[in-house]
Amino acid sequence: MNTKSVIKGRGAQVNVPNKFFELSHEMRDDFLEFCHKEGEESDKNKTLYLEVFPKTIVNKVESVDVGMAYSMNVYQGCEHGCIYCYARNSHEYWGYSAGLDFERRILVKKDAPKLLEALLQKKSWKAHPIVMSGNTDCYQPAEKQFEITRKCLEVFLKYKHPVAIITKNALIIRDLDILKELSKDNLIGVNISITSLSEDTRRVLEPRTTTIAKRLETVKILSENGIPVNVMLAPIIPSINSHEILPLAKIVSEYGALSIAHTIVRLNGAIGEIFTDWIYKTMPDKAEKVLHQIESCHGGTLNDSRFGTRMRGEGKIAEQINNLVSLARKKYFKNKGMPKLNMQLHEQYKDGQLKLF
Structure with missing residues (x-):
């Protein structure tokens, strides 16, 4: 790894231009040299939390490639810093870069x-997994401070x-009390993302x-408490974690996961440039090989948006x-599977309590 040029604790190593902006910022060598001579920091590398005020929180998902119809995101941007994250592109809609801004400007x-709560109370709303x-x-580091996810889970339980839930953070165990109550009525399913069994790989990718050990422990704790867990082996990146599929599947099954899902990495929009810059700085010896193998999975390009094949x-x-x-x-999940969530109770709890008549 070329540690001299790597920004510690971050995935992206650059702020790429926002495609919606005519102008862009550039960190020039003469400015960096000036900061060095003056003993000043050119980049403080701090995370900022910025409050925003959306009018709605639940989104209808139009993509045919993902297994969800409705989603909600209580934070935009993510401090986890996963270099491959498809959500990076969405930060451009908020006026930021998909690179370092995505990790350091958390909305x-x-x-x-x-x-x-206002949505779930609507007469027109029919229960469907969100x-x-x-x-x-939703369990990124900001949640430890703001507890918005926990408050939303309380709303789901009330109604x-x-x-x-999709997460790769063990912070979800903090809310085990609510999750257990939801599971009594089959109202909860958890998806834990585990991309590698190697801490070296995790540290550079995410x-x-x-840590991997904490994530495996999370799968075990949730499973032992009757909360169904699917493990996301996502994304699979050729020559980085593609050799770990069977070992990963075996261990998560032993820890109680009921199923696995996967995607093959795709580097759409700004992510292609961000990932390419990152891999040449962190894995220079295998950069060409990895990039060419990703291209071979997507018709010769890093940027694959074709429905049906992109995942x-x-x-x-x-x-x-x-x-x-x-x-x-077939080998590790025979006769296992995630249960379908219960959509029959909500209509009786439209007002937050059981309707008797």
């Missing part, structure tokens, strides 16, 4: 619980409404995430990855 929606973290992780890829390498996942399911 906080404190009104999320109130907005969620996924927390369809875009950014007996099904909810699913610099501010929970699973194509070509020999993608076929090998998909076949390995199929084998892992």
Whole structure:
């Protein structure tokens, strides 16, 4: 690893230009030299939390490639810093870069619980699983301070409404009390993202995430408390974690996971430039190989937006990855599966309490 040029604790190493802006900022060498001579920091590398005030919190998901119809994101941007994150592009809509800004400018929606409650009370709303973290992780470090996710879970419990969670943070265990209550009525499903069993790989791919040991422990604790867990082996990146599919599947099954899911990495929009810059700085010896193998999975390009193929890829390498996942399911998840969430109770709890008549 070329540690001299790596910004510690961050995934992205640059702020790429926002495609919606005509102008862009550049960190010039003469400015960096001036800071060095003056003993000043050119970049303080601090995370800022910025409150925003959306009018709605639940989004209808139009993509046919993801297994969700509705999602909600109580934070925009994510301090976890996963270099491959598809959500980076969405930060451009808020006026920021998909690079370092995505990790250091976290938008906080404190009104999320109130907005969620207003939606669930509507007569026109029919229960359907809502996924927390369809875009950014609802248990990222900001949640420890703001507790917005916990407050939203309290709303789901009050109205007996099904909810699913996607996270890679062990902070979810803090809310075990609410999750257990939701699970009594089959109203909760949890998806834990685990991309590698190697701490070295995790640190470079996902610099501010929970350790692998803690994530495995989280799968075990949730499972032992009757909360169904699916593990996301996502994304699979050729020559970085593609060799770990079977070992990952085996261990998460032993820790209690009921199923696994996967995607093959795709580097859409600004992520292609961010990832390319990152891999040449962190893995220079294998950068060309990894980039070419990713391209081979997506018709010769890093930027694959084709519905139907973008998540699973194509070509020999993608076929090998998909076949390995199929084998892992047959070998380690036979007669296992995630239960369907209960959508029958909510109508009786439209007002937050059981209707007797």
